[in-house]
Amino acid sequence: MKKLIRRHLMGVRRKMSITALLVLTVFYSFGGLDLYLGLTTPFTPREAKAAYTGTQLKTVEYVLGGGSDAPAAARASAAFLYAGTSWNTVRTTAGTSTVIIKGSGIRARSAYLDVWFQSSTAIDLDDVDVTFAASAGDAPGVDVRVGLPIQSLGTVGNYIDTSGTIPSFTTRADVTGILNRVTNTEWNAGVGVVAGLSVTGPAWSMASIRLVVTYEEDYNSSAHDEIKTVRFPLSSTTAGDTGSKRAVCAAAATCPFTYRAELPDLAAGSDIYSVWFDIRGTNDSATNLRCECNLHVEFCEWCRRSKCGGRRTGHYVQIFDRRSDAD
Secondary structure: OHHHHHHHHHHHHHHHHHHHHHHHHHHHHOOOHHHHHHHHOOOOOOOOOOOOOOEEEEEEEEEEOOEOOOOOOOEOOOOEEEEOOOEEOOHHHHOOEEEOOOOOOOEEEEEEEEEEEEEOOOOOEOEEEEEEEEOOOOOOOOOEEOOOOEOOOOOOOOOEOOOOOOOEEEEEEEOHHHHOOOOHHHHHHOEEEEEEEEEEOOOEEEEEEEEEEEEEEEOOOOOOOOOOOOOOOOEEOOOOOOOOOOOOOOOOOOOOEEOOOOOOOOOOOOOOOOOEEEEEEEEOOOOOOOOEOOOOEOOEOOOOOOEOOOOOOEEEEEEEEOHHHHO
């Protein structure tokens, strides 16, 4: 009798151990302690997190001069040009390009001019001078020489010696010190800017200047106006191309590209302050030293021509700005 009772008790203990193990397994698989706390204190309020009240950085880009300089002939050595709403040797005629930045607490943290031009003759490059003026800040309306981005070696030699090729050049000039004192109110209303450019040595053409501003603003989670710079890549429609056109575009031929501009947060009352097409290529000819770049866009039909100097290795950049048609 005692043996039967002992065996029965051992069987009961074994079943209880297995049951307890199963309960613990299920308990931990559903969260363990978190499950227990959730069941015992289901309505305990959680601590609310404080809203973010800091700042954020953004970068915007504006094209000056209405796009690339498009003279009937190359600019002469040492010619001084202004780039505002257009390119001109007369400052008042060139005008000013308006830079608008919406938001609160606006402060420029970094700003520079991105300058590009094409040498049109195989002559040594001596100097490149750049100036910049803004309608607001510490020296409103004053043309400030923003350094010597490219400077010759004086009587020792030239900055660039050429043996016959006609290169292109790019340089950047820092203008943070001019724009970092512009107030939030002035940015919201619009700041007029104009840049100056002079190249000494070769004749030059197809100059382009962009103003790139990285600024700080107060973070705002409520509905408000803000400005953005967005880019949409153009893709060659030639079979097999994915982006750039790989084959040579024959003279006088039309080489089509397509793009899709989607702006999901563009409201009906939004403004487009600047829009342009950036065309880059190489004049692939050993005999034709000049080329004309023409652009046709679906939503606005126009042709703008410019001389892009260069020989077989001549690289060119062409910027077509059509702000009014984009509006």
